[in-house]
Amino acid sequence: MxxxxxxxxxxxxxxxxxxxxxxxxxxxxxxxxxxxxxxxxxxxxxxxxxxxxxxxxxxxxxxxxxxxxxxxxxxxxxxxRQSISVKQHHLAVYYHPDVGPDLHSLAISCQLSIEAVIELHSRQIYEVGAIGFAPGFAFLSIVDEAIAVPRHSTPRQYVAAGSVGIAEQQTAIYPQKSPGGWHIIGNCPQSVFEAQSYPQSCFAIGDKVKFDPIERAQFLDLGGVICPS
CATH class of the missing domain: 3.30.1360.40 (Gyrase A; domain 2)
Known part of the structure; x- marks a missing residue:
């Protein structure tokens, strides 16, 4: 130290x-x-x-x-080595081009089917390694090397809140709408941004995160929004 x-x-x-x-x-x-x-x-x-x-x-x-x-x-x-208890989060994700504009192109660049990308991304248990970039934004690692892709060379001006993205060996959920250069493959309808608390995140360093794929109807029932393209 x-x-x-x-x-x-x-x-x-x-x-x-x-x-x-x-x-x-x-x-x-x-x-x-x-x-x-x-x-x-x-x-x-x-x-x-x-x-x-x-x-x-x-x-x-x-x-x-x-x-x-x-x-x-x-x-x-x-x-x-007295450890604090580690919290594990299960978060629902709707993996679909309607909310994941890079899902199809990422699958092509990785020479995989969309179903394989979803399987590889959702089967991992990720660890919160850092929190930053924006309030509530947690960097999760490590994604399967088969779907690890670099950031977009030109970031989008708008990424919807709840968007689930991949950049290099990390994945993350955008807690709020913002610009961003990650490859967006789905959306989580559960809020991970807690404006009235400190820190403004449901995550803590060392927490575990598991993504659970859901269908369109469940996504909408949970408050998910499909923005027009």
Whole structure:
């Protein structure tokens, strides 16, 4: 663990140079520790795959205090790896060109049928590795290499809320309508954006996510919307 100040009231904690499930779990446990011990003094916690940025309230907390507490926690963690419970989310997804404008083209580029793409994407259990880009946007990994495709060279100006996309070895749900360059293969009618809570996401680092394919009627019953092309 390396802890460095990056600005007044902000520090960065680096756990590893390598992305792994062990690092993800360690980051999840570290965040739980910081929130439990210093919750009232923390302004924001921003995790990534290998690092965590912590912004704290000056005058109520300081760098040395957080540094010493974090190093002590890490020493104990390495000895006794006490893990927080991991939540698993089951999310319904309607995989269809009506809501997944890249489903057909992705299948062609990967030399697969649409049914095979759906099977490969939905059979995985993904792990939340980072949260960012937009409030509630969770980066999930790792998709099957057979359907791992690079981002679009030119992002769309509009991607509907709930859109399920693939970029490289990651997949994600767009929590709100926004621009985006991921390959959209379906839509999830369940909201993953929680505007009135902090953080504004139903996901936490280390959570597991499973996508369950549904048909058009169930998608509409769950509140899904098919936008005209």
């Amino acid at each position: 390396e802890i460095i100040p990056i600005s007044e009231g902000t520090l960065m904690v680096e756990f590893s140079a390598v992305i792994s499930s062990e690092t993800t779990q360690c980051i999840a446990d570290f965040i739980a520790h910081i929130q439990q011990q210093y919750g009232p003094f923390i302004v924001e916690i921003v995790p990534s795959y290998t690092k965590v940025m912590v912004q704290y309230k000056l005058g109520q907390c300081d760098f040395v205090q957080l540094q010493q507490s974090s190093l002590l926690w890490y020493q104990e963690y390495k000895i006794e």
